[in-house]
Amino acid sequence: MSLNKYDIVVIGSGPGGFTAAVRAAQFGAKVVVIEKSFIGGTCLNYGCIPTKFLWQSLKTKQKIQKSYEYGFKATLEPVIFADIIAKKDRNIANIRKGMEMILSSYSIDIINGFASFKDKNTLTVLDSGITTEVSTDKIIIASGTKPSVVKNFIFDGDKIINSTDALNLKEIPKNMLIIGGGAIGIEMATIFSGFGCHITLAECENYLLPNDDSEISEEIRRNLLRQGVDILTACTNALGDADKYEKVLIVTGRAPNNDLNFEKARIKTTQKGFIETNEFCQTSVNNIYAVGDIAGKNLLAYTAQNEGAITAENIVKGNSIKIDNFVVPQAVFSMPQSASVKVSNFSQCKDIIFGKFPFTASSRAFIENERTGFVKCAVDKISKKPLAFWIVGAHSDELINTASQILKSNMEHISRETMFHPSLSESLLNAYEDAFGKCTELPKSC
């Protein structure tokens, strides 16, 4: 069977592909999405969403256990982890149904199966032994990434597992070795340790979250230790002890889903196997675009969505909008959450001063009984413009979006009247004012 009725073929229905498909359809293009697995891609099915659901479950458990802070007496029956996993799956299924409804409302077709390039305008799609051929003018590749493998170790889905396996465990293991102290490793350690698994978290660099601010890394480390996690940093041989653990979870990074015969279309890839793209998400081949993880730039759902939306608009409307990553926040679901955002030229900034505001000094943090953590702010000493924020604390994944808008708009200062009181967000202002020794919510520093 051969199909040739689409303006745009999108490969993958994760955040990048989904958003590209919908936006293109909104501008009037006839679109098809090729998806080898579930609609929603890694983010919905094996990534952000299930991780955050399990994290939220843990948070709820802790809220119950700490409800005496409000004068309550509550008892929690022993947790059956399989019940939580079932609730997670039901939620994912509901969100997926919503996404399918959106695609259908825009008359976007879905072809299930593995896409493979035949040439720069033709793809074959293999599903259960049947091959379909799709020809088109424009192709957007959003094939995403998968858990990367470690030499000599084979994921057996039982003892040696990846993040996808971990998110589907039906029981909490007695103990688990987690290899990789980046965002995913920290989130897995937080969740499983919170539900009673003894976690050993091993990172080959000297710090957890080695690419982030060292104060944030240290605060996350302290909170994990308090939770009972054993942390091994500068540890390169942790796998040698694999036998001692019931489970070994390997979360050392993500590898590109690049088994689509890119070479048949002469699409250039990097040494690591990601697709090379320009600032319009265009590949080395004129009519082919790549968005999201497969382009290897940010590996974040929301930058993928942004790339998808802009690429669709550029293709259908003939615009030339560039991807602008001047301000991209990040968040890690440690307990409490941590988040950061900085202007993209931060490393070139000079004359930086820093301010800090601990949540122990926030009245809202008292109210919410969430007094762990702080906001740290970097400010340009001359212009007084804020340049970066780091937060460890409850709701920091929401607060960081306020910080993003402050940085994105190049604001010269933060105005008190724009921040509701009592809110946690006020702490951004307080950290900023502390950089000048002018925070009114902190005692005079000695």
Place this chain on the structure above:
Amino acid sequence: MSLNKYDIVVIGSGPGGFTAAVRAAQFGAKVVVIEKSFIGGTCLNYGCIPTKFLWQSLKTKQKIQKSYEYGFKATLEPVIFADIIAKKDRNIANIRKGMEMILSSYSIDIINGFASFKDKNTLTVLDSGITTEVSTDKIIIASGTKPSVVKNFIFDGDKIINSTDALNLKEIPKNMLIIGGGAIGIEMATIFSGFGCHITLAECENYLLPNDDSEISEEIRRNLLRQGVDILTACTNALGDADKYEKVLIVTGRAPNNDLNFEKARIKTTQKGFIETNEFCQTSVNNIYAVGDIAGKNLLAYTAQNEGAITAENIVKGNSIKIDNFVVPQAVFSMPQSASVKVSNFSQCKDIIFGKFPFTASSRAFIENERTGFVKCAVDKISKKPLAFWIVGAHSDELINTASQILKSNMEHISRETMFHPSLSESLLNAYEDAFGKCTELPKSC
């Protein structure tokens, strides 16, 4: 006794007075604060903070009761309201201790007692029969407001109560009539009904929150009805039925604390008894300033703080910074919370289009099991600039601060890559894009 050693005398230690005092001291002024009651004023002791603590207690109770959504089985023993009130009082005492520590760290003196003007440079302070006289160059009045009274009804603190009394009840009444459907009435109805009191909420206007957007008002009304609250709108004679209720809570507004002999200093007041001020918070008398509620402008803690900080800087540094209220968010702790923010010239804007995004379509709302409510966005059709946001939904009191920064910066659009996924804040973007029929997270509208 007569004291004459201060550069600035501040009357009142609520958000406005406290911030003015600390900021003035930060710039080197010798400051004294006169406080007739507790440090922290209405906001900390009888206003925002205790209300939000009780609201957060209710939220915690509901989280426990809905924890089956995460697969948990939890039981909650019958709530003893006096225990919650005790926790609230402990929290307030802790926050107050922090504020006292800050004042002390800046060597700011505190005089307890009732301040009264003798002339434009002299105040008398009466405490337990002893009068102190304080002379100074500059005075900042931050005397705040108190619950307003209703003709022919006397607050007896037992059956006919005000918000301060309500926040200190030791038991949940069987039923209560609340007169006043503004922010405070809605918050009280939410809290007490949530803890089992049968509430009748009476508002003389046709809508709850009569000054806010009618869709928001309607959503709040629906959520209160669902909670079991009886709502009477366009109701002017509710007090006639006062006998039927165990308690009658009157929250019809706030009246100025103006019994300070302002006339002795020739300070002009408005017909309603608030102090007249210019855009520098200066009163009709050159050396006397008024900030916060007593100036009758916004009656919000954070605008008071802003006025306090700017007034202190203008006085001590000789600057002429004007108060800029272009963007001031508001929030009401209904269940879920509601919040709004608009540019100050919104009512003059023409060619406005609206977008809306329900939390039922937010994946983060699924994760948090908080799917009630929506974001509504007003956009200038020509410039595409966002002009206003209204939110009903969990954490809207934090989300509104992101919206504030977007409006404050005069942004021409909202960028997807600046919003962490999955967050509730993304819904601001989705509502904005919906105004153009371009939200990618909603089905095509029919």
